[in-house]
Amino acid sequence: MGFIAYIKKTWVNDDTALAAESFQPLEDALQAVGQEVMTLAKKADIQPFGPGTGLWTKPAGAKLVEILLNGPAGGGGAGAREPSGTPSCGGGSGGAGSITRVVVPADSLPATVPVFVGTGGVGGAAQTVDGQPGANGSSGSGATTFGVAGTGAGVLFAAARGTGGTGGGAGVAGAAGSAGAGGTTPVGSGAASSATGTAGTAGGSGANSGGGSGGGVNAAGVASNGGAGGSTPIAAAAAGVVPGGAGAAATSPTSFFGGGGAGGAGNAAGPGGSGGKGATPSGGGGGGGGSVNGYPSGPGMAGGDGYAQITTYG
Numbered sequence: 001m002g003f004i005a006y007i008k009k010t011w012v013n014d015d016t017a018l019a020a021e022s023f024q025p026l027e028d029a030l031q032a033v034g035q036e037v038m039t040l041a042k043k044a045d046i047q048p049f050g051p052g053t054g055l056w057t058k059p060a061g062a063k064l065v066e067i068l069l070n071g072p073a074g075g076g077g078a079g080a081r082e083p084s085g086t087p088s089c090g091g092g093s094g095g096a097g098s099i100t101r102v103v104v105p106a107d108s109l110p111a112t113v114p115v116f117v118g119t120g121g122v123g124g125a126a127q128t129v130d131g132q133p134g135a136n137g138s139s140g141s142g143a144t145t146f147g148v149a150g151t152g153a154g155v156l157f158a159a160a161r162g163t164g165g166t167g168g169g170a171g172v173a174g175a176a177g178s179a180g181a182g183g184t185t186p187v188g189s190g191a192a193s194s195a196t197g198t199a200g201t202a203g204g205s206g207a208n209s210g211g212g213s214g215g216g217v218n219a220a221g222v223a224s225n226g227g228a229g230g231s232t233p234i235a236a237a238a239a240g241v242v243p244g245g246a247g248a249a250a251t252s253p254t255s256f257f258g259g260g261g262a263g264g265a266g267n268a269a270g271p272g273g274s275g276g277k278g279a280t281p282s283g284g285g286g287g288g289g290g291s292v293n294g295y296p297s298g299p300g301m302a303g304g305d306g307y308a309q310i311t312t313y314g
Contacts, residue, residue, distance in 0.1 A: 043314040048255075051119045051305045053148065055112055061314040062106035068311070069159035070208065070281035071097030071118060072140025073303030074177035074190060076261065077167040078124035079134045079214045079272040079290035081297045084221055087197030090214025090263060091124055091134045091174040091287030092165030093190035094278060094303040096230070097144070097258075098180030099207055100159040106312060113156065114148040115308050121164045121177075123275060123285050123300030130293040134167025134174065137285055137300045143180075144306035159183055162303060165190045165213065165287050171197075174213060174287055177303075179204065188230040188260060190284050200239065200263035203230030203284055207256075211278055212239055212247060212263035214287035214298055226263025226273060226289055233257050240265035240273035240289060244298070247276035247286040255307065261286035264298035272298030281307035 045059045051072075058065070074094030082088035097118070124135030140161030147156035160180035168174040177190035188204025190211055197216030204210040209230025217223045226247045229237030237248040239262045247262030258281040264273025266289040275286025281304055288298030 045312040047310045049115045049117050049308040051117050054115045056115050056310045057112050058109060059312050062312045064103055064313045065106050065109060066103045066311040067146050067157055068309045069100045069144045070307040071144045071159035071161045071180040072120045072306040073097045073278045073282045073284045074139050074162040074164035075121035075123040075137030075302045076211050076275040076285035076287040076300030077134055077137045077165040077174045078126055078300045079288040079297035080168040081127040081132055081291050082170045083131060083293050085219055087171045087219050088290035088292055089168030089173055089197050089216040090193035090200050090266060090290050091168050091300045092176045092192050093203055093211030093213045093287040094121060094137050094164050094284035095162035095177035095179040095190040095210050096187040096208035096284045097140055097162045097282035097306055098160045098183030098187055099185040100157055100183050102157055113146060114151055116145045116148050117308050118142045118144050118161055118306040120303035120305045123302050124167050126299040127297040133169035134297050136166045137164030139163040140303060144308055162284055168193050168290055171195055191227055193287060197290060199224040200227030202228040203260040205231040208258040208282035209260040211260035211284035211286040214263040214275060214289040215266040216290035217266045217268045217292055221268045223266035223268045225265045229260035229262045232259045237262040237276050239263055243267045244270050244273045246274045249276040250279035250283045252279035258283035258304045260284040261301050263287045264289035266290045268292055271296045274298045275301040277301040278304040280304040
């Protein structure tokens with residue numbers, strides 16, 4: 001590629017043509033930078049890790065290591081199953097797992113490092129007994145870590161888990177699960193349901209987002225929609241719609257930006273809607289919808305698993 005000459009305007013309005021040859025050093029420098037970027041990209045060694053324990057091995061000639069960790073998310077709580085005339089509240093939703101991203105010199109790390117990736121928390125089961133609150137969702141199994149306690153140098157870096165939402169009750173809102181603490185990028189918390197049995201609330205937004213809470217049935221016997229999953233840079237899961245519609249599961253087609261599942265809708269004449277599953281990595285689980293006696297409430301759904309990706313540049 002070449003540069004064409006152009007006209008330089010001076011303070012005295014003097015038109016001076018600059019020769020194309022004067023740009024040759026700049027062109028050469030840009031080409032060198034481009035070649036260096038392409039070389040680094042070709043040399044990148046990417047080691048992904050799913051739930052469980054794995055082992056990262058430092059490649060020969062490594063210079064820089066990028067460590068990306070996503071903690072597991074919390075599951076959503078189930079909706080309540082209460083008598084007519086009493087608010088039957090939806091379940092609270094799970095919080096997203098945190099994100100930690102760091103870049104370190106390769107020579108600061110040992111030849112191998114164990115990696116632990118946590119699994120998402122389970123959702124609360126549907127309530128099948130009259131006059132009872134919904135079951136709680138559980139927290140993610142544990143932080144995703146680069147390095148494992150009790151081995152080698154121990155935990156070097158970590159991404160915390162999200163916590164689970166609680167089940168709804170009779171005029172008692174399901175509580176929101178918390179987003180994983182710390183990290184290097186904002187992530188979303190879960191959402192609480194309504195204490196009067198009205199519509200659920202959308203989950204907190206972020207690079208990983210929280211789930212939406214479940215809709216309920218109010219004291220007048222009117223059911224309401226669930227809450228949408230929290231927004232990520234990709235999308236937000238659609239809320240469950242009355243009567244008793246399930247909240248949409250979240251998706252993450254890029255293996256990044258885990259969305260929260262949506263909340264299920266309440267139902268005054270049938271089963272409550274189930275929450276939507278949180279996407280992997282790290283999306284919070286949606287809360288279930290409330291129901292009245294004689295019908296099962298909506299279950300909460302699981303949060304997304306954690307994920308780790310270690311990229312080395314030579």
